[in-house]
Amino acid sequence: MPNMYEAMTDSELDAAIADLEAQADEVRALGLKLDMARGKPSPEQTALSRPMLDLLTSETDLTDEGVAVDNYGLPDGIPSARKLAAQILGVDPANVVVNGSSSLNLMHDLVCRAYTHGIDGNEPWCRQGEVKFLCPAPGYDRHFTVTASYGIKNIPVPMTPDGPDMDVVREYVENDPQVKGIWCVPMYANPTGITYSDETVRAFGALKPAAPDFRIFWDNAYCVHTFEGEGDHLLNIFDAVHEAGNKNLVYEFGSTAKVTFPSSGIAFVTADPDDMAQIRAAFSTMRVSPEKIGQLAHVKFLKDLDGVRAHMKRHAAIVGPRFALVQQKLNEGLGGTGVATWTDPKGGYFVSFDGPEGSAKAIVALMADLGVKLTGAGATWPYGEDPKDTNIRIAPTFPSLEELGQALDVFVVAVKLVSARLAKAAR
Numbered sequence: 405m406p407n408m409y410e411a412m413t414d415s416e417l418d419a420a421i422a423d424l425e426a427q428a429d430e431v432r433a434l435g436l437k438l439d440m441a442r443g444k445p446s447p448e449q450t451a452l453s454r455p456m457l458d459l460l461t462s463e464t465d466l467t468d469e470g471v472a473v474d475n476y477g478l479p480d481g482i483p484s485a486r487k488l489a490a491q492i493l494g495v496d497p498a499n500v501v502v503n504g505s506s507s508l509n510l511m512h513d514l515v516c517r518a519y520t521h522g523i524d525g526n527e528p529w530c531r532q533g534e535v536k537f538l539c540p541a542p543g544y545d546r547h548f549t550v551t552a553s554y555g556i557k558n559i560p561v562p563m564t565p566d567g568p569d570m571d572v573v574r575e576y577v578e579n580d581p582q583v584k585g586i587w588c589v590p591m592y593a594n595p596t597g598i599t600y601s602d603e604t605v606r607a608f609g610a611l612k613p614a615a616p617d618f619r620i621f622w623d624n625a626y627c628v629h630t631f632e633g634e635g636d637h638l639l640n641i642f643d644a645v646h647e648a649g650n651k652n653l654v655y656e657f658g659s660t661a662k663v664t665f666p667s668s669g670i671a672f673v674t675a676d677p678d679d680m681a682q683i684r685a686a687f688s689t690m691r692v693s694p695e696k697i698g699q700l701a702h703v704k705f706l707k708d709l710d711g712v713r714a715h716m717k718r719h720a721a722i723v724g725p726r727f728a729l730v731q732q733k734l735n736e737g738l739g740g741t742g743v744a745t746w747t748d749p750k751g752g753y754f755v756s757f758d759g760p761e762g763s764a765k766a767i768v769a770l771m772a773d774l775g776v777k778l779t780g781a782g783a784t785w786p787y788g789e790d791p792k793d794t795n796i797r798i799a800p801t802f803p804s805l806e807e808l809g810q811a812l813d814v815f816v817v818a819v820k821l822v823s824a825r826l827a828k829a830a831r
C-alpha cells in the first residue's frame with residue numbers, strides 16, 4: 405500500500421514538502437540540543453538507588469553468611485549476592501557466579517576465552533578458520549562489536565514479534581559447524597522491546613548444534629524491567645534445554661546496571677554445571693576475587709526478588725510515562741500516514757522504529773541538523789549495515805519528559821519530510 409506521500413499528486417506532494425521544510429526551518433531556529441541516543445537511566449532513576457550508599461559505613465559488619473567480604477576469597481561472589489542473582493534469573497545459586505559490575509564484560513571475557521582457549525576441550529575458535537556468530541537484528545550494537553572485534557563473522561538473523569526467526573537459526577546452527585554462538589536478549593529485547601515466545605525459547609532449548617562448542621549467549625539484561633502492568637512472561641531457558649534432553653548449551657547473563665547504577669551494579673553469569681566449572685576456571689586466571697563490597701551493598705539494599713520488584717516499580721513510575729509519551733506522539737504525528745511502524749513494549753529501554761526503505765540515515769542526519777541526537781542509523785545491525793536502511797532505535801529514558809516531547813515533535817517532522825522527499829525522488 406502506498407504511504408500518504410506516495411499517494412499524493414505531484415502538486416500536493418510539492419506543497420507538503422514546502423510546508424514540512426518550513427516547519428524544519430522553525431525547529432532549526434530554536435537551536436535545540438537534545439539527546440535520545442543511548443539507553444541510559446535518567447538522573448531521577450539513578451537517584452532511586454542513592455539510599456544504597458548509606459547502607460555501608462565504617463561500622464558495618466563486613467561478613468556475609470559468616471565469610472569475609474573485606475578480603476580476597478569467594479571467587480564466585482558473596483553467598484547472598486549469588487542467591488539474589490539466582491532469584492533474578494530463576495536458577496540454582498550453585499550455578500551462579502557474581503563478578504564485576506558489567507555483564508557485557510563477562511560476555512566479552514567468555515567470547516575471548518573461547519577464542520583463545522576453546523570450549524570444553526575443543527580447538528580454540530582462533531584455530532578453527534572462519535568462525536561465525538548469529539546476530540538477531542535489529543539487536544544490541546555492543547554485542548555485535550564484541551564478536552566483530554575478534555574477527556568473528558557476524559551474520560544477521562531476522563527478528564519476528566516472537567523472537568529470532570528460528571527456522572533461520574536452526575538451519576545455520578544445525579548444519580554449519582563454524583557457527584559458534586548467537587546473541588540473544590530474550591526479554592524486552594534491545595531495541596524491539598519484544599519478549600521471546602514460549603515456542604521460541606523451546607526451539608532454542610531443542611537446538612542440535614553442528615558444533616560441540618556452540619553456545620547461546622542469553623543476555624537477560626531486562627528481565628525485571630517491566631514498566632507496564634504485569635509485564636511479559638519468559639520461559640526459563642534452562643528448563644527448555646533440559647526438557648529437550650540437552651545440556652551445556654546456554655550462558656545466561658544479567659546485571660543490576662539499570663536497576664541501581666550503570667557501571668556500578670553487580671553482574672552475573674549462570675550455565676549448566678560443566679560449563680560453570682570451565683567459566684570458574686577461566687575467571688580464576690583473570691581475577692583473584694570479584695569486587696564484593698558492592699555486592700554486599702546491593703544485597704542490603706535490594707534484599708531479594710520482591711525487593712528488586714518493588715524497586716523496579718519505582719523505576720516504572722518514572723519511565724512508564726516516557727514510553728507512553730513516545731506512543732502518544734508517534735500515534736498523533738504518524739498514525740495513519742503509512743510511512744512508519746514502531747514497537748510498543750511493556751518493559752525494557754527502547755522502542756524500535758522503522759521508516760520507509762532508505763530513510764533511516766537521512767532521518768538521523770536531519771535530526772542532528774535540527775538539534776536532536778539519535779543512535780546512529782544502522783547501529784542495530786552487524787557492522788552498522790541495515791540492509792533496508794529503515795531502523796532507528798528510540799531511547800526515551802534519559803531526557804526529561806519535556807525534552808522528550810520536544811524531541812519527538814522534531815522526529816515526527818523529520819520522518820515526514822524524509823518520507824515525502826523519498827516519495828518525490830521515486831517519481
Ligand SMILES: Cc1ncc(COP(=O)(O)O)c(C=O)c1O
Binds near residue numbers: 506508
Ligand atoms: C542488552 C544489553 N545487555 C547488556 C548491557 C550492558 O550491561 P552492563 O552494564 O551490565 O554491562 C546493555 C546496556 O545497554 C544492554 O542493552
